[in-house]
Structure formats: structure tokens, C-alpha cells
Amino acid sequence: MSHSPSPVRSGGRHRKPKMTNLALRRAVVISVAVPVAGAILAGPSAFAADKADSKAVAVELDPTEQKIADNLNARSQDPRLGSTLSGVVIDAETDKVVWGHDAATALMPASNTKLATATAALTVLGPDKRFTTKVVYGDGTLTLVGGGDRTLTTADLGALAESAVAGLKAAGLTSVKVRVDDSLFPEPTLATGWNDGYYPDSIAPVRALVVDSQNVTDTSLDAGGTFAKLLAERGVTVDGEVTRGVAGTGDAPVAQHTSGTLSTIVERMLKVSDNDIAETLLRQTAIGAGRAATFEDGTAVVRQILGQYGISLDNFEIHDGSGLSRANRIPAQTIADIIDLAADPGHSRTLKYIVDGLPVAGEAGATLGPEWGRFDTADSSCAVGQVMAKTGTLTGAIALSGLTKAQDGRWKVFSFIENNSTATPADTKDALDGLAATVNGCWA
CATH class of the missing domain: 3.40.710.10 (DD-peptidase/beta-lactamase superfamily)
Incomplete structure (x- = not known):
């Protein structure tokens, strides 16, 4: 199929100035x-x-x-x-x-x-502009910190888990707790003109952490669960359920993933x-x-x-x-x-x-x-x-x-x-x- 060239990239348009400024x-x-x-x-x-x-x-x-x-x-x-x-x-x-x-x-x-x-x-x-998803460690807990990247995939989380596991094993740790930090965005609300029937098919509640474009009620905990599973597959035991919290100011950086460009x-x-x-x-x-x-x-x-x-x-x-x-x-x-x-x-x-x-x-x-x-x-x-x-x-x-x-x-x-x-x-x-x-x- 032959597509017409873009009017921007073709250089075929030259707007005539309509104002002196x-x-x-x-x-x-x-x-x-x-x-x-x-x-x-x-x-x-x-x-x-x-x-x-x-x-x-x-x-x-x-x-x-x-x-x-x-x-x-x-x-x-x-x-x-x-x-x-x-x-x-x-x-x-x-x-x-x-x-x-x-x-x-x-x-x-x-x-x-x-x-x-x-x-x-x-x-x-x-x-x-790119959006960054991070993993930090402190007090026996790995925290997956959402950066508002709606394109994050399981493969991306796998790479984060790989780096995290390498760091844990180097420190002699074989078990860890996992939590998610999606505090970049406030608690989801409905917009004016929305109804809760939109959830989760037309749109998921808007959170700062999601994996594989999942449309579920809590995309952050869903992503945290995927991350925990990836850790376990790599030989690290995850203690308890994935929780929600805010990363500590003294938590050590472990890994990060940057999205593609905003464009x-x-x-x-x-x-x-x-x-x-x-x-x-x-x-x-x-x-x-x-x-x-x-x-x-x-x-x-x-x-x-x-x-x-x-x-x-x-x-x-x-x-x-x-x-x-x-x-x-x-x-x-x-x-x-x-x-x-x-x-x-x-x-x-x-x-x-x-x-x-x-x-x-x-x-x-x-x-x-x-x-x-x-x-x-x-x-x-x-x-x-x-x-x-x-x-x-x-x-x-x-x-x-x-x-x-x-x-x-x-x-x-x-x-x-x-x-x-x-x-x-x-x-x-x-x-x-x-x-x-x-x-x-x-x-x-």
C-alpha cells in the first residue's frame, strides 16, 4: 500500500506568516x-x-x-x-x-x-522525555517504584529482577519482601463525565505503575506480583504478599528501566x-x-x-x-x-x-x-x-x-x-x- 508523504517530513508546506510577530x-x-x-x-x-x-x-x-x-x-x-x-x-x-x-x-x-x-x-x-521505573532496597525490602511508564513490559521487569537478584546474591541475601510505590500519581478518581462502568475495560484506574498494558483495577499491585514472580524464578524467595508503600529516602538504588521517548x-x-x-x-x-x-x-x-x-x-x-x-x-x-x-x-x-x-x-x-x-x-x-x-x-x-x-x-x-x-x-x-x-x- 502506498502512503502519501507526511506534510511535515516532506517539506512541501511553507506557511505564510499571518502576523509580524x-x-x-x-x-x-x-x-x-x-x-x-x-x-x-x-x-x-x-x-x-x-x-x-x-x-x-x-x-x-x-x-x-x-x-x-x-x-x-x-x-x-x-x-x-x-x-x-x-x-x-x-x-x-x-x-x-x-x-x-x-x-x-x-x-x-x-x-x-x-x-x-x-x-x-x-x-x-x-x-x-523518557519515564523511569526503579527498584530500590532497604530494610529487607525491594520496592518497585513506578514512574508513570504505561509501556512497561514483563521483559522490562525481568531485566530489573535480574539486576536485583544479582545484587541480593552478592550481598548474601536469598529472601526479600516486595512492595510497590506508585505515589507519583495520587489515588485514582473518576473524571467528570466518567462512570465506574468504564473500569477496567475502557480504561484502568490511572496509576503510576503498570505492566503489559494490563487493564485491571489495581495495576500497581498487579505489576508488583509479576515482579515478585520474576524474582522467585531467579532463586530469591519473596516473603509474604506484595504490599503498597513509599520507598524510604535512604533506600539504595538497585536497578532502573527507562521507557522509549515520549515521541x-x-x-x-x-x-x-x-x-x-x-x-x-x-x-x-x-x-x-x-x-x-x-x-x-x-x-x-x-x-x-x-x-x-x-x-x-x-x-x-x-x-x-x-x-x-x-x-x-x-x-x-x-x-x-x-x-x-x-x-x-x-x-x-x-x-x-x-x-x-x-x-x-x-x-x-x-x-x-x-x-x-x-x-x-x-x-x-x-x-x-x-x-x-x-x-x-x-x-x-x-x-x-x-x-x-x-x-x-x-x-x-x-x-x-x-x-x-x-x-x-x-x-x-x-x-x-x-x-x-x-x-x-x-x-x-
């Missing part, structure tokens, strides 16, 4: 590709451009764009989309609005929320729409900004970062990082602006990983893959390999937002958010795929 704004924001949260979070932004204002000017469409607009005017009336649709298409180079329908109307965005979470995480923490974690989160990674990153972002690792502080940082990039926060309301909250409300215009920002070459050092992480139509293993029944109709199959977009699905809410190169050879950013359709989710998704194929122009 745009270069300064970019220079300041790009400088936070390393963890300097205080710089970007200190006070109101004096360098944020108001992109919404630049898009309010009526502009003439070229023939390709006019065809997109005309077709979308007709196809957005598809009964499968219901009567509540927020949508917009913009030219990625000029920010010209090609088409819009209630673009400023805030709807439940589902997992499109993860685009905002990713933007804040990459900006505050930097794309090279790769963000790409994975977006490709498969991983709710647990999203909520973990929301807390890490709050910590990186010097705030508490809570839903409230995490989402406050997201709002602040978006505002400092010049993204309009009109009618913007989020209560979590994953988009599971049924109280979240974001307009399609805002989602499109976030994608447009991520695809801007001026921000590629920090944000290009968002574009890299967008599922590609027809890409197996991602949320636009054939296993999900996406881009497989007569109207949309022509766009396989030509559309990259973030999906979003909740009961009563389906979204699709991303990028495609239109028939004029120019990248278009689009966002479509639908709420409350009476059609089946599969039918609504087919209709949204058709709208994306319309922007591409292959469905003429």
Missing part, C-alpha cells in the same frame, strides 16, 4: 522542545497569534476547493450523519477556509481529545487510540508543569498550552486526556487548528510526532485499518493510503480529523465531529470516511 512566537514555542515548562507556562502569552481571526476573512476558492465545498455541502446532509455536525476544511499552507458547517459549535469530540493532550505533553515535556509513546497512543496512555500523559504533563497529577491540573495545563500557541479556546471544555468524558466539548475548528499547528514546519521539532501518529486509511493495526471496517466502501476506498486522521468514537459521538492532499496538490486539514446520529456507528463512520475522501477529491 509569528517568527517570534515560533521561536519561543519551539524552544520548549526540552523540559522547560516554566518558560512557556509563566504568565499570559504575549506571542500567541489569533488564528481564528485570520480565518474569518472571506476568500475566493479555486476550482478544486470549490468542488470540495460543493460536494461537502451536499454530502454533509447524509442522514447517517444526523443533524448535529461540526465540520471544517482549511488549506494547510494559507489557512484559507475551504468549507465549514457549524465549525465553532462545540460537540463531544471523543478521542479527538487526544490531539490536545499530545500537543501539551510534547510541548511541556519535550519529545525526547514514540505519543505516536502509539494516537495510532491505536490508547486511553490509558493518554491519561498517564495528562498526569505527566501536569507534573512537568509543576502542578498536581490530577485531571483538573492536567487539563488546565492543556488549555494553557493551546492558548499560548494561539488556538482558540472558545467553547472548549475538557475534563480528561483520553476523550472518554461525556462532558468534553470541542469545536471542529479547534481540532483542525491543533492539527494545522502540528503539521506546521515551524513546529516540527516538537509536534511533528502528532502527524506521524495519525492513523492512515487502510493501515492495519491502527484505528483506520480494515479490521475496523474503515475506508472500505465504494465512496471511500479510493482514499486508502491518502488520508491520515485521528478517529473518535463514543456512544452518540463519532469524529474524524486529519490531513489529506487534495487534487490541487495542496494539503488540506479537516475535522468532522458528529453527535447523536440515529444511524449505526458503522454507518456513520462510513459517511465520515466519505467526507474525508471528498476532501481528498478521489470521490469526485
Whole structure:
């Protein structure tokens, strides 16, 4: 399957400055590709451009764009989309609005929320950030200290156990107690708009320690149990049950594991729409900004970062990082602006990983893959390999937002958010795929 090149990596987009201070704004924001949260979070932004204002000017469409607009005017009336649709298409180079329908109307965005979470995480923490899981020893106890790494595996714990056992045996110790320290994050709570029916299938209670992406009620004790088993397999007796506690200040370091880079974690989160990674990153972002690792502080940082990039926060309301909250409300215009920002070459050092992480139509293993029944109709199959977009699905809410190169050879950013359709989710998704194929122009 042939995929269209990324608009970031291809170098094919050269945004035209819309404000005299745009270069300064970019220079300041790009400088936070390393963890300097205080710089970007200190006070109101004096360098944020108001992109919404630049898009309010009526502009003439070229023939390709006019065809997109005309077709979308007709196809957005598809009964499968219901009567509540927020949508917009913009030219990625000029920010010209090609088409819009209630673009400023805030709807439940589902997992499109993860685009905002990713933007804040990459900006505050930097794309090279890694998360560390440690093992320390004191008073006859090995403590597995969670560092908020949602990608930790049994193999990683095995390596930690190997080092720990070597140290214990060198000291002549053959038995040890095991506890877990997940105090990096506070006790899990439900976000506004969540219900406990989400646990543990849609998402696990958010803790700082988990292994193999397990969705269980207590991921920390589950990881501790796995670690204890690995110790026993290597000849060390574990006394009693695994407990929870806080590592002592005088405990000796024994072993540590560092995660992959944040950039790769963000790409994975977006490709498969991983709710647990999203909520973990929301807390890490709050910590990186010097705030508490809570839903409230995490989402406050997201709002602040978006505002400092010049993204309009009109009618913007989020209560979590994953988009599971049924109280979240974001307009399609805002989602499109976030994608447009991520695809801007001026921000590629920090944000290009968002574009890299967008599922590609027809890409197996991602949320636009054939296993999900996406881009497989007569109207949309022509766009396989030509559309990259973030999906979003909740009961009563389906979204699709991303990028495609239109028939004029120019990248278009689009966002479509639908709420409350009476059609089946599969039918609504087919209709949204058709709208994306319309922007591409292959469905003429």
C-alpha cells in the first residue's frame, strides 16, 4: 500500500506568516522542545497569534476547493450523519477556509481529545522525555517504584529482577519482601463525565505503575506480583504478599528501566487510540508543569498550552486526556487548528510526532485499518493510503480529523465531529470516511 508523504517530513508546506510577530512566537514555542515548562507556562502569552481571526476573512476558492465545498455541502446532509455536525476544511499552507458547517459549535469530540493532550505533553515535556521505573532496597525490602511508564513490559521487569537478584546474591541475601510505590500519581478518581462502568475495560484506574498494558483495577499491585514472580524464578524467595508503600529516602538504588521517548509513546497512543496512555500523559504533563497529577491540573495545563500557541479556546471544555468524558466539548475548528499547528514546519521539532501518529486509511493495526471496517466502501476506498486522521468514537459521538492532499496538490486539514446520529456507528463512520475522501477529491 502506498502512503502519501507526511506534510511535515516532506517539506512541501511553507506557511505564510499571518502576523509580524509569528517568527517570534515560533521561536519561543519551539524552544520548549526540552523540559522547560516554566518558560512557556509563566504568565499570559504575549506571542500567541489569533488564528481564528485570520480565518474569518472571506476568500475566493479555486476550482478544486470549490468542488470540495460543493460536494461537502451536499454530502454533509447524509442522514447517517444526523443533524448535529461540526465540520471544517482549511488549506494547510494559507489557512484559507475551504468549507465549514457549524465549525465553532462545540460537540463531544471523543478521542479527538487526544490531539490536545499530545500537543501539551510534547510541548511541556519535550519529545525526547523518557519515564523511569526503579527498584530500590532497604530494610529487607525491594520496592518497585513506578514512574508513570504505561509501556512497561514483563521483559522490562525481568531485566530489573535480574539486576536485583544479582545484587541480593552478592550481598548474601536469598529472601526479600516486595512492595510497590506508585505515589507519583495520587489515588485514582473518576473524571467528570466518567462512570465506574468504564473500569477496567475502557480504561484502568490511572496509576503510576503498570505492566503489559494490563487493564485491571489495581495495576500497581498487579505489576508488583509479576515482579515478585520474576524474582522467585531467579532463586530469591519473596516473603509474604506484595504490599503498597513509599520507598524510604535512604533506600539504595538497585536497578532502573527507562521507557522509549515520549515521541514514540505519543505516536502509539494516537495510532491505536490508547486511553490509558493518554491519561498517564495528562498526569505527566501536569507534573512537568509543576502542578498536581490530577485531571483538573492536567487539563488546565492543556488549555494553557493551546492558548499560548494561539488556538482558540472558545467553547472548549475538557475534563480528561483520553476523550472518554461525556462532558468534553470541542469545536471542529479547534481540532483542525491543533492539527494545522502540528503539521506546521515551524513546529516540527516538537509536534511533528502528532502527524506521524495519525492513523492512515487502510493501515492495519491502527484505528483506520480494515479490521475496523474503515475506508472500505465504494465512496471511500479510493482514499486508502491518502488520508491520515485521528478517529473518535463514543456512544452518540463519532469524529474524524486529519490531513489529506487534495487534487490541487495542496494539503488540506479537516475535522468532522458528529453527535447523536440515529444511524449505526458503522454507518456513520462510513459517511465520515466519505467526507474525508471528498476532501481528498478521489470521490469526485
